Amino acid sequence: MRRVKCKIAYDGTHFAGWQVQPGQRTVQSCLEDALEKIHKGKKTKVTASGRTDSTVHAYGQVVHFDTPLAVPEDKWSQALTPFLPRDIQVKEAEYVEGGFHARYGAKEKEYRYRVLTGPAKDVFRRHYTYYVPDQLDINAMREAVSQTIGRHDFSSFCAANTDVVDKVRTIFKAEVLQEGDELIFVFRGNGFLYNMVRILVGTLLEVGKGKRSPESVGAAIRACDREAAGPTVPGHGLFLWEVVY
Amino acid sequence: MRRVKCKIAYDGTHFAGWQVQPGQRTVQSCLEDALEKIHKGKKTKVTASGRTDSTVHAYGQVVHFDTPLAVPEDKWSQALTPFLPRDIQVKEAEYVEGGFHARYGAKEKEYRYRVLTGPAKDVFRRHYTYYVPDQLDINAMREAVSQTIGRHDFSSFCAANTDVVDKVRTIFKAEVLQEGDELIFVFRGNGFLYNMVRILVGTLLEVGKGKRSPESVGAAIRACDREAAGPTVPGHGLFLWEVVY
Numbered sequence: 001m002r003r004v005k006c007k008i009a010y011d012g013t014h015f016a017g018w019q020v021q022p023g024q025r026t027v028q029s030c031l032e033d034a035l036e037k038i039h040k041g042k043k044t045k046v047t048a049s050g051r052t053d054s055t056v057h058a059y060g061q062v063v064h065f066d067t068p069l070a071v072p073e074d075k076w077s078q079a080l081t082p083f084l085p086r087d088i089q090v091k092e093a094e095y096v097e098g099g100f101h102a103r104y105g106a107k108e109k110e111y112r113y114r115v116l117t118g119p120a121k122d123v124f125r126r127h128y129t130y131y132v133p134d135q136l137d138i139n140a141m142r143e144a145v146s147q148t149i150g151r152h153d154f155s156s157f158c159a160a161n162t163d164v165v166d167k168v169r170t171i172f173k174a175e176v177l178q179e180g181d182e183l184i185f186v187f188r189g190n191g192f193l194y195n196m197v198r199i200l201v202g203t204l205l206e207v208g209k210g211k212r213s214p215e216s217v218g219a220a221i222r223a224c225d226r227e228a229a230g231p232t233v234p235g236h237g238l239f240l241w242e243v244v245y
Numbered sequence: 246m247r248r249v250k251c252k253i254a255y256d257g258t259h260f261a262g263w264q265v266q267p268g269q270r271t272v273q274s275c276l277e278d279a280l281e282k283i284h285k286g287k288k289t290k291v292t293a294s295g296r297t298d299s300t301v302h303a304y305g306q307v308v309h310f311d312t313p314l315a316v317p318e319d320k321w322s323q324a325l326t327p328f329l330p331r332d333i334q335v336k337e338a339e340y341v342e343g344g345f346h347a348r349y350g351a352k353e354k355e356y357r358y359r360v361l362t363g364p365a366k367d368v369f370r371r372h373y374t375y376y377v378p379d380q381l382d383i384n385a386m387r388e389a390v391s392q393t394i395g396r397h398d399f400s401s402f403c404a405a406n407t408d409v410v411d412k413v414r415t416i417f418k419a420e421v422l423q424e425g426d427e428l429i430f431v432f433r434g435n436g437f438l439y440n441m442v443r444i445l446v447g448t449l450l451e452v453g454k455g456k457r458s459p460e461s462v463g464a465a466i467r468a469c470d471r472e473a474a475g476p477t478v479p480g481h482g483l484f485l486w487e488v489v490y
Protein backbone atom coordinates (compact mmCIF):
# COMPACT_ATOMS: atom_id res chain seq x y z
CA MET A 1 0.00 0.00 0.00
CA ARG A 2 1.20 3.49 -0.77
CA ARG A 3 -0.21 6.78 0.45
CA VAL A 4 -1.37 9.36 -2.09
CA LYS A 5 -1.62 13.08 -1.31
CA CYS A 6 -4.00 14.98 -3.60
CA LYS A 7 -4.77 18.63 -4.06
CA ILE A 8 -8.41 18.98 -5.06
CA ALA A 9 -10.79 21.78 -5.94
CA TYR A 10 -14.55 21.65 -5.65
CA ASP A 11 -17.51 23.88 -6.25
CA GLY A 12 -19.37 23.55 -2.95
CA THR A 13 -22.71 24.77 -4.32
CA HIS A 14 -24.37 21.39 -4.65
CA PHE A 15 -22.62 19.58 -1.80
CA ALA A 16 -23.76 19.15 1.78
CA GLY A 17 -20.16 19.89 2.73
CA TRP A 18 -17.09 17.67 2.90
CA GLN A 19 -18.01 14.95 5.33
CA VAL A 20 -19.96 11.77 4.58
CA GLN A 21 -23.54 12.03 5.84
CA PRO A 22 -26.19 9.40 5.16
CA GLY A 23 -28.44 10.34 2.25
CA GLN A 24 -26.50 13.51 1.44
CA ARG A 25 -24.27 14.38 -1.50
CA THR A 26 -20.88 15.19 0.01
CA VAL A 27 -17.39 15.64 -1.44
CA GLN A 28 -15.94 12.86 0.69
CA SER A 29 -18.59 10.37 -0.41
CA CYS A 30 -18.11 11.24 -4.10
CA LEU A 31 -14.34 10.75 -3.78
CA GLU A 32 -14.71 7.51 -1.83
CA ASP A 33 -17.22 6.20 -4.39
CA ALA A 34 -14.78 6.98 -7.21
CA LEU A 35 -11.93 5.21 -5.40
CA GLU A 36 -14.16 2.22 -4.68
CA LYS A 37 -14.76 1.87 -8.43
CA ILE A 38 -11.04 2.17 -9.22
CA HIS A 39 -10.27 -0.42 -6.55
CA LYS A 40 -12.87 -2.86 -7.93
CA GLY A 41 -15.30 -2.60 -5.05
CA LYS A 42 -12.84 -2.25 -2.21
CA LYS A 43 -13.71 0.69 0.07
CA THR A 44 -11.04 3.37 0.46
CA LYS A 45 -11.20 6.06 3.14
CA VAL A 46 -10.26 9.62 2.17
CA THR A 47 -8.98 12.03 4.82
CA ALA A 48 -9.04 15.80 4.23
CA SER A 49 -7.10 18.63 5.86
CA GLY A 50 -10.40 19.57 7.45
CA ARG A 51 -14.12 19.65 6.80
CA THR A 52 -15.84 22.31 4.80
CA ASP A 53 -19.50 23.17 5.30
CA SER A 54 -22.39 23.07 2.86
CA THR A 55 -21.90 25.54 -0.07
CA VAL A 56 -18.28 26.29 0.96
CA HIS A 57 -15.80 25.91 -1.90
CA ALA A 58 -12.26 24.58 -2.08
CA TYR A 59 -9.63 25.90 -4.44
CA GLY A 60 -6.85 23.92 -2.79
CA GLN A 61 -8.17 21.28 -0.37
CA VAL A 62 -5.63 18.52 0.41
CA VAL A 63 -6.59 14.89 1.04
CA HIS A 64 -4.84 11.55 1.43
CA PHE A 65 -5.76 7.92 0.85
CA ASP A 66 -3.96 4.58 0.65
CA THR A 67 -3.87 2.39 -2.44
CA PRO A 68 -2.38 -0.93 -3.62
CA LEU A 69 -2.47 0.33 -7.25
CA ALA A 70 0.69 1.37 -9.10
CA VAL A 71 -0.80 4.36 -10.91
CA PRO A 72 1.98 6.85 -11.83
CA GLU A 73 1.50 9.96 -9.69
CA ASP A 74 0.89 12.27 -12.64
CA LYS A 75 -1.88 9.90 -13.84
CA TRP A 76 -4.05 9.90 -10.71
CA SER A 77 -6.04 12.91 -11.88
CA GLN A 78 -6.82 11.23 -15.21
CA ALA A 79 -7.64 7.95 -13.44
CA LEU A 80 -10.13 9.55 -11.04
CA THR A 81 -11.77 12.13 -13.32
CA PRO A 82 -14.07 9.71 -15.22
CA PHE A 83 -15.53 8.54 -11.90
CA LEU A 84 -15.93 12.00 -10.35
CA PRO A 85 -18.75 14.51 -10.86
CA ARG A 86 -17.82 17.68 -12.76
CA ASP A 87 -17.84 19.81 -9.61
CA ILE A 88 -14.80 18.02 -8.14
CA GLN A 89 -11.39 18.37 -9.76
CA VAL A 90 -8.17 16.57 -8.86
CA LYS A 91 -5.47 19.18 -9.45
CA GLU A 92 -2.32 17.37 -8.30
CA ALA A 93 -1.36 14.01 -6.84
CA GLU A 94 1.85 12.60 -5.42
CA TYR A 95 3.01 9.60 -3.42
CA VAL A 96 4.03 10.49 0.13
CA GLU A 97 5.46 8.63 3.10
CA GLY A 98 3.03 6.56 5.16
CA GLY A 99 3.44 9.03 8.02
CA PHE A 100 1.88 11.85 6.03
CA HIS A 101 -1.54 12.90 7.35
CA ALA A 102 -3.69 15.46 5.52
CA ARG A 103 -5.30 16.66 8.74
CA TYR A 104 -2.67 16.33 11.45
CA GLY A 105 0.22 17.35 9.19
CA ALA A 106 -1.32 20.66 8.05
CA LYS A 107 0.90 23.55 9.22
CA GLU A 108 -0.82 26.49 7.54
CA LYS A 109 -4.18 27.09 5.95
CA GLU A 110 -5.41 29.97 3.89
CA TYR A 111 -9.07 30.85 3.51
CA ARG A 112 -10.47 33.53 1.22
CA TYR A 113 -13.91 35.10 1.42
CA ARG A 114 -15.30 36.95 -1.61
CA VAL A 115 -17.70 39.86 -1.10
CA LEU A 116 -19.40 41.44 -4.10
CA THR A 117 -19.99 45.17 -3.68
CA GLY A 118 -21.61 47.71 -5.98
CA PRO A 119 -25.11 48.62 -7.11
CA ALA A 120 -26.39 45.16 -8.10
CA LYS A 121 -25.97 41.43 -7.67
CA ASP A 122 -24.32 39.40 -10.41
CA VAL A 123 -26.22 36.30 -11.51
CA PHE A 124 -22.94 34.64 -12.62
CA ARG A 125 -21.31 35.01 -9.22
CA ARG A 126 -24.34 34.20 -7.05
CA HIS A 127 -22.77 30.94 -5.88
CA TYR A 128 -19.23 32.35 -5.33
CA THR A 129 -19.64 35.75 -3.69
CA TYR A 130 -21.67 37.23 -0.85
CA TYR A 131 -23.40 40.36 -2.06
CA VAL A 132 -23.27 43.40 0.21
CA PRO A 133 -25.13 46.44 -1.17
CA ASP A 134 -23.87 48.84 1.55
CA GLN A 135 -21.04 51.31 1.05
CA LEU A 136 -18.06 49.79 2.87
CA ASP A 137 -15.19 51.69 4.48
CA ILE A 138 -12.25 49.62 3.31
CA ASN A 139 -9.69 51.56 5.36
CA ALA A 140 -11.63 50.91 8.55
CA MET A 141 -11.84 47.20 7.69
CA ARG A 142 -8.09 47.09 7.00
CA GLU A 143 -7.37 48.70 10.35
CA ALA A 144 -9.68 46.16 12.00
CA VAL A 145 -8.35 43.08 10.20
CA SER A 146 -4.77 43.79 11.29
CA GLN A 147 -5.89 43.27 14.91
CA THR A 148 -6.61 39.61 14.19
CA ILE A 149 -2.97 38.88 13.31
CA GLY A 150 -1.03 36.94 15.95
CA ARG A 151 -1.73 34.29 18.56
CA HIS A 152 -5.11 34.74 20.20
CA ASP A 153 -7.89 32.84 21.92
CA PHE A 154 -10.58 33.05 19.24
CA SER A 155 -13.48 31.85 21.43
CA SER A 156 -15.48 34.90 20.31
CA PHE A 157 -15.10 33.79 16.70
CA CYS A 158 -16.21 30.20 17.05
CA ALA A 159 -19.67 28.70 16.54
CA ALA A 160 -21.22 27.59 19.82
CA ASN A 161 -21.72 23.99 18.65
CA THR A 162 -18.12 22.82 18.72
CA ASP A 163 -16.28 20.19 20.74
CA VAL A 164 -12.90 21.90 20.43
CA VAL A 165 -11.46 22.86 23.81
CA ASP A 166 -8.31 24.77 22.87
CA LYS A 167 -9.45 27.84 20.97
CA VAL A 168 -6.04 29.46 20.65
CA ARG A 169 -4.98 29.91 17.03
CA THR A 170 -2.30 31.96 15.29
CA ILE A 171 -3.11 34.11 12.28
CA PHE A 172 -0.04 34.88 10.14
CA LYS A 173 -1.68 37.00 7.49
CA ALA A 174 -5.00 38.84 7.41
CA GLU A 175 -5.86 41.34 4.73
CA VAL A 176 -8.62 42.88 2.64
CA LEU A 177 -7.87 42.96 -1.09
CA GLN A 178 -9.81 44.95 -3.64
CA GLU A 179 -10.23 43.20 -7.02
CA GLY A 180 -12.58 45.03 -9.35
CA ASP A 181 -16.01 45.10 -7.71
CA GLU A 182 -15.04 42.47 -5.13
CA LEU A 183 -13.42 42.59 -1.73
CA ILE A 184 -11.39 39.51 -0.89
CA PHE A 185 -10.83 38.77 2.80
CA VAL A 186 -7.67 36.67 3.17
CA PHE A 187 -6.79 34.77 6.36
CA ARG A 188 -3.75 32.57 6.73
CA GLY A 189 -3.09 30.79 10.00
CA ASN A 190 -2.05 27.59 11.71
CA GLY A 191 -5.67 26.49 12.01
CA PHE A 192 -9.21 27.80 12.17
CA LEU A 193 -12.13 27.12 14.49
CA TYR A 194 -15.61 26.17 13.33
CA ASN A 195 -17.11 29.13 11.39
CA MET A 196 -14.15 31.29 12.45
CA VAL A 197 -13.53 32.92 9.05
CA ARG A 198 -17.24 33.50 8.47
CA ILE A 199 -17.61 35.21 11.87
CA LEU A 200 -14.44 37.27 11.30
CA VAL A 201 -15.80 38.49 7.95
CA GLY A 202 -19.24 39.18 9.46
CA THR A 203 -17.58 41.28 12.15
CA LEU A 204 -15.34 43.12 9.66
CA LEU A 205 -18.35 43.93 7.47
CA GLU A 206 -19.98 45.56 10.51
CA VAL A 207 -16.86 47.71 10.76
CA GLY A 208 -17.08 48.49 7.04
CA LYS A 209 -20.70 49.57 7.43
CA GLY A 210 -19.82 51.85 10.35
CA LYS A 211 -21.82 49.75 12.82
CA ARG A 212 -18.77 49.18 15.00
CA SER A 213 -15.29 50.67 15.34
CA PRO A 214 -12.09 49.05 14.06
CA GLU A 215 -10.84 48.83 17.67
CA SER A 216 -13.91 46.81 18.64
CA VAL A 217 -12.49 43.82 16.78
CA GLY A 218 -9.49 43.60 19.11
CA ALA A 219 -11.88 44.07 22.03
CA ALA A 220 -14.09 41.28 20.69
CA ILE A 221 -11.10 38.90 20.62
CA ARG A 222 -10.18 39.78 24.21
CA ALA A 223 -13.78 39.29 25.38
CA CYS A 224 -13.68 35.52 24.62
CA ASP A 225 -17.44 35.66 24.15
CA ARG A 226 -19.28 34.81 20.94
CA GLU A 227 -21.74 37.65 21.70
CA ALA A 228 -18.91 40.19 21.34
CA ALA A 229 -18.37 39.36 17.66
CA GLY A 230 -20.57 39.94 14.62
CA PRO A 231 -22.84 37.59 12.64
CA THR A 232 -21.78 34.57 10.59
CA VAL A 233 -21.79 35.37 6.87
CA PRO A 234 -23.11 32.73 4.40
CA GLY A 235 -20.93 29.81 3.32
CA HIS A 236 -21.04 30.40 -0.43
CA GLY A 237 -18.48 33.26 -0.35
CA LEU A 238 -15.87 31.10 1.40
CA PHE A 239 -12.99 29.25 -0.27
CA LEU A 240 -10.46 26.93 1.37
CA TRP A 241 -7.61 28.36 -0.68
CA GLU A 242 -4.42 26.55 0.30
CA VAL A 243 -3.04 24.06 2.81
CA VAL A 244 0.68 23.94 3.58
CA TYR A 245 2.53 20.97 5.15
CA MET B 246 -51.60 49.08 -21.30
CA ARG B 247 -48.01 50.25 -21.33
CA ARG B 248 -44.98 48.53 -22.83
CA VAL B 249 -42.01 47.72 -20.59
CA LYS B 250 -38.49 47.22 -21.93
CA CYS B 251 -36.25 45.19 -19.62
CA LYS B 252 -32.57 44.36 -19.65
CA ILE B 253 -32.08 40.93 -18.13
CA ALA B 254 -29.19 38.62 -17.35
CA TYR B 255 -29.39 34.88 -16.97
CA ASP B 256 -27.12 31.97 -16.26
CA GLY B 257 -28.01 29.60 -19.08
CA THR B 258 -26.61 26.49 -17.39
CA HIS B 259 -29.89 25.05 -16.22
CA PHE B 260 -32.16 26.36 -19.00
CA ALA B 261 -33.20 24.65 -22.21
CA GLY B 262 -32.60 28.02 -23.86
CA TRP B 263 -34.80 31.10 -24.16
CA GLN B 264 -37.90 29.89 -25.93
CA VAL B 265 -40.93 28.22 -24.33
CA GLN B 266 -40.90 24.46 -24.97
CA PRO B 267 -43.41 22.06 -23.43
CA GLY B 268 -41.99 20.28 -20.38
CA GLN B 269 -38.72 22.22 -20.47
CA ARG B 270 -37.35 24.87 -18.13
CA THR B 271 -36.78 27.94 -20.31
CA VAL B 272 -36.05 31.60 -19.56
CA GLN B 273 -39.14 32.79 -21.41
CA SER B 274 -41.44 30.43 -19.49
CA CYS B 275 -39.94 31.50 -16.13
CA LEU B 276 -40.45 35.18 -17.00
CA GLU B 277 -43.99 34.60 -18.28
CA ASP B 278 -44.85 32.58 -15.16
CA ALA B 279 -43.58 35.44 -12.96
CA LEU B 280 -45.63 38.00 -14.91
CA GLU B 281 -48.72 35.79 -14.72
CA LYS B 282 -48.42 35.83 -10.92
CA ILE B 283 -47.95 39.61 -10.83
CA HIS B 284 -50.96 40.04 -13.12
CA LYS B 285 -53.14 37.81 -10.92
CA GLY B 286 -53.42 34.90 -13.34
CA LYS B 287 -53.56 36.85 -16.61
CA LYS B 288 -51.03 35.51 -19.14
CA THR B 289 -48.43 37.99 -20.42
CA LYS B 290 -46.23 37.28 -23.45
CA VAL B 291 -42.55 38.25 -23.27
CA THR B 292 -40.62 38.99 -26.47
CA ALA B 293 -36.81 38.89 -26.52
CA SER B 294 -34.27 40.44 -28.90
CA GLY B 295 -33.64 36.88 -30.05
CA ARG B 296 -33.47 33.31 -28.80
CA THR B 297 -30.54 31.84 -27.01
CA ASP B 298 -29.79 28.11 -27.01
CA SER B 299 -29.49 25.70 -24.14
CA THR B 300 -26.56 26.57 -21.79
CA VAL B 301 -25.97 29.93 -23.53
CA HIS B 302 -25.85 32.86 -21.10
CA ALA B 303 -27.08 36.43 -21.30
CA TYR B 304 -25.36 39.36 -19.67
CA GLY B 305 -27.59 41.92 -21.41
CA GLN B 306 -30.59 40.31 -23.10
CA VAL B 307 -33.44 42.77 -23.83
CA VAL B 308 -37.13 41.86 -23.68
CA HIS B 309 -40.47 43.64 -23.79
CA PHE B 310 -43.97 42.96 -22.48
CA ASP B 311 -47.21 44.90 -22.02
CA THR B 312 -48.84 45.56 -18.67
CA PRO B 313 -51.88 47.35 -17.23
CA LEU B 314 -50.06 47.81 -13.89
CA ALA B 315 -48.68 51.18 -12.80
CA VAL B 316 -45.43 49.91 -11.28
CA PRO B 317 -42.80 52.72 -11.28
CA GLU B 318 -40.11 51.77 -13.80
CA ASP B 319 -37.35 51.57 -11.21
CA LYS B 320 -39.48 49.12 -9.18
CA TRP B 321 -40.04 46.48 -11.86
CA SER B 322 -36.90 44.60 -10.90
CA GLN B 323 -38.00 44.45 -7.25
CA ALA B 324 -41.53 43.45 -8.28
CA LEU B 325 -40.37 40.55 -10.45
CA THR B 326 -37.44 39.21 -8.40
CA PRO B 327 -39.53 37.37 -5.76
CA PHE B 328 -41.26 35.41 -8.55
CA LEU B 329 -38.12 34.63 -10.56
CA PRO B 330 -35.56 31.86 -10.00
CA ARG B 331 -32.12 32.97 -8.87
CA ASP B 332 -30.54 32.34 -12.27
CA ILE B 333 -32.55 35.16 -13.89
CA GLN B 334 -31.88 38.77 -12.96
CA VAL B 335 -33.79 41.87 -14.07
CA LYS B 336 -31.10 44.54 -14.39
CA GLU B 337 -33.07 47.52 -15.74
CA ALA B 338 -36.62 48.35 -16.76
CA GLU B 339 -38.23 51.35 -18.46
CA TYR B 340 -41.53 52.27 -20.09
CA VAL B 341 -41.23 52.65 -23.84
CA GLU B 342 -43.55 53.64 -26.67
CA GLY B 343 -45.98 50.98 -27.93
CA GLY B 344 -44.03 50.80 -31.19
CA PHE B 345 -40.91 49.50 -29.46
CA HIS B 346 -40.15 45.88 -30.33
CA ALA B 347 -37.31 43.96 -28.62
CA ARG B 348 -36.69 41.80 -31.68
CA TYR B 349 -37.45 43.97 -34.71
CA GLY B 350 -36.04 47.13 -33.17
CA ALA B 351 -32.58 45.70 -32.35
CA LYS B 352 -29.92 47.58 -34.34
CA GLU B 353 -26.75 46.06 -32.90
CA LYS B 354 -25.91 42.98 -30.89
CA GLU B 355 -22.74 42.00 -29.16
CA TYR B 356 -21.84 38.42 -28.32
CA ARG B 357 -18.81 37.32 -26.31
CA TYR B 358 -17.34 33.84 -26.17
CA ARG B 359 -15.01 32.88 -23.31
CA VAL B 360 -12.26 30.33 -23.87
CA LEU B 361 -10.20 29.10 -20.94
CA THR B 362 -6.60 28.31 -21.86
CA GLY B 363 -3.72 27.00 -19.78
CA PRO B 364 -2.66 23.70 -18.26
CA ALA B 365 -5.90 22.74 -16.48
CA LYS B 366 -9.65 23.22 -16.34
CA ASP B 367 -11.17 25.38 -13.63
CA VAL B 368 -14.04 23.82 -11.72
CA PHE B 369 -15.46 27.29 -10.92
CA ARG B 370 -15.68 28.32 -14.57
CA ARG B 371 -16.85 25.02 -16.04
CA HIS B 372 -20.26 26.47 -16.90
CA TYR B 373 -18.95 29.81 -18.26
CA THR B 374 -15.88 29.01 -20.35
CA TYR B 375 -14.93 26.48 -23.01
CA TYR B 376 -11.65 24.85 -22.06
CA VAL B 377 -9.03 24.50 -24.79
CA PRO B 378 -5.81 22.77 -23.64
CA ASP B 379 -3.90 23.46 -26.91
CA GLN B 380 -1.37 26.26 -27.32
CA LEU B 381 -3.15 28.95 -29.34
CA ASP B 382 -1.53 31.44 -31.71
CA ILE B 383 -3.34 34.61 -30.73
CA ASN B 384 -1.76 36.72 -33.48
CA ALA B 385 -2.96 34.30 -36.16
CA MET B 386 -6.47 34.38 -34.65
CA ARG B 387 -6.43 38.19 -34.60
CA GLU B 388 -5.40 38.29 -38.24
CA ALA B 389 -8.21 35.84 -39.04
CA VAL B 390 -10.92 37.57 -37.01
CA SER B 391 -10.35 40.89 -38.79
CA GLN B 392 -11.51 39.21 -42.01
CA THR B 393 -15.00 38.76 -40.61
CA ILE B 394 -15.54 42.51 -40.23
CA GLY B 395 -17.88 44.08 -42.79
CA ARG B 396 -20.96 43.05 -44.77
CA HIS B 397 -20.82 39.41 -45.85
CA ASP B 398 -23.01 36.47 -46.75
CA PHE B 399 -22.38 34.26 -43.71
CA SER B 400 -23.96 31.07 -45.15
CA SER B 401 -20.78 29.17 -44.25
CA PHE B 402 -21.25 30.19 -40.61
CA CYS B 403 -24.86 29.18 -40.17
CA ALA B 404 -26.27 25.91 -38.81
CA ALA B 405 -27.95 23.86 -41.56
CA ASN B 406 -31.31 23.71 -39.75
CA THR B 407 -32.44 27.31 -40.24
CA ASP B 408 -35.36 28.88 -42.08
CA VAL B 409 -33.59 32.19 -42.63
CA VAL B 410 -33.19 33.03 -46.33
CA ASP B 411 -31.14 36.22 -46.26
CA LYS B 412 -27.80 35.31 -44.72
CA VAL B 413 -26.11 38.64 -45.25
CA ARG B 414 -25.05 40.27 -41.99
CA THR B 415 -22.70 43.11 -41.09
CA ILE B 416 -20.06 42.72 -38.38
CA PHE B 417 -18.92 46.07 -36.96
CA LYS B 418 -16.39 44.80 -34.46
CA ALA B 419 -14.60 41.48 -34.15
CA GLU B 420 -11.68 40.97 -31.81
CA VAL B 421 -9.84 38.54 -29.57
CA LEU B 422 -9.12 39.91 -26.09
CA GLN B 423 -6.74 38.34 -23.60
CA GLU B 424 -7.90 38.55 -19.98
CA GLY B 425 -5.72 36.55 -17.62
CA ASP B 426 -5.95 32.89 -18.63
CA GLU B 427 -8.97 33.53 -20.86
CA LEU B 428 -9.42 34.56 -24.46
CA ILE B 429 -12.58 36.53 -25.11
CA PHE B 430 -13.93 36.50 -28.66
CA VAL B 431 -16.04 39.64 -29.21
CA PHE B 432 -18.45 40.05 -32.14
CA ARG B 433 -20.65 43.07 -32.63
CA GLY B 434 -22.96 43.25 -35.62
CA ASN B 435 -26.40 44.11 -36.94
CA GLY B 436 -27.57 40.55 -36.43
CA PHE B 437 -26.34 36.97 -36.20
CA LEU B 438 -27.44 33.73 -37.85
CA TYR B 439 -28.21 30.53 -35.98
CA ASN B 440 -24.96 29.26 -34.34
CA MET B 441 -22.97 31.92 -36.22
CA VAL B 442 -20.80 33.02 -33.30
CA ARG B 443 -20.16 29.44 -32.20
CA ILE B 444 -19.05 28.44 -35.72
CA LEU B 445 -16.90 31.59 -36.05
CA VAL B 446 -15.14 30.75 -32.77
CA GLY B 447 -14.76 27.10 -33.78
CA THR B 448 -13.10 28.20 -37.01
CA LEU B 449 -10.85 30.75 -35.29
CA LEU B 450 -9.71 28.12 -32.79
CA GLU B 451 -8.63 25.95 -35.73
CA VAL B 452 -6.53 28.90 -36.86
CA GLY B 453 -5.15 29.27 -33.33
CA LYS B 454 -4.18 25.58 -33.28
CA GLY B 455 -2.43 25.90 -36.65
CA LYS B 456 -4.92 23.59 -38.36
CA ARG B 457 -5.82 26.26 -40.91
CA SER B 458 -4.38 29.58 -42.07
CA PRO B 459 -5.73 33.00 -41.08
CA GLU B 460 -6.56 33.63 -44.77
CA SER B 461 -8.75 30.55 -44.87
CA VAL B 462 -11.36 32.38 -42.80
CA GLY B 463 -11.94 34.95 -45.53
CA ALA B 464 -12.00 32.10 -48.05
CA ALA B 465 -14.55 30.24 -45.90
CA ILE B 466 -16.84 33.29 -45.95
CA ARG B 467 -16.58 33.56 -49.74
CA ALA B 468 -17.29 29.84 -50.19
CA CYS B 469 -20.88 30.21 -48.84
CA ASP B 470 -20.68 26.59 -47.76
CA ARG B 471 -21.02 25.32 -44.19
CA GLU B 472 -18.37 22.68 -44.97
CA ALA B 473 -15.78 25.42 -45.52
CA ALA B 474 -15.97 26.60 -41.90
CA GLY B 475 -14.89 24.91 -38.67
CA PRO B 476 -16.88 23.10 -35.99
CA THR B 477 -19.51 24.60 -33.67
CA VAL B 478 -18.09 25.15 -30.18
CA PRO B 479 -20.28 24.36 -27.12
CA GLY B 480 -22.95 26.80 -25.96
CA HIS B 481 -21.72 27.29 -22.39
CA GLY B 482 -18.89 29.69 -23.38
CA LEU B 483 -21.30 32.05 -25.16
CA PHE B 484 -22.80 35.23 -23.71
CA LEU B 485 -25.34 37.54 -25.35
CA TRP B 486 -23.57 40.64 -24.08
CA GLU B 487 -25.49 43.70 -25.27
CA VAL B 488 -28.36 44.75 -27.52
CA VAL B 489 -28.57 48.28 -28.87
CA TYR B 490 -31.76 49.97 -30.23
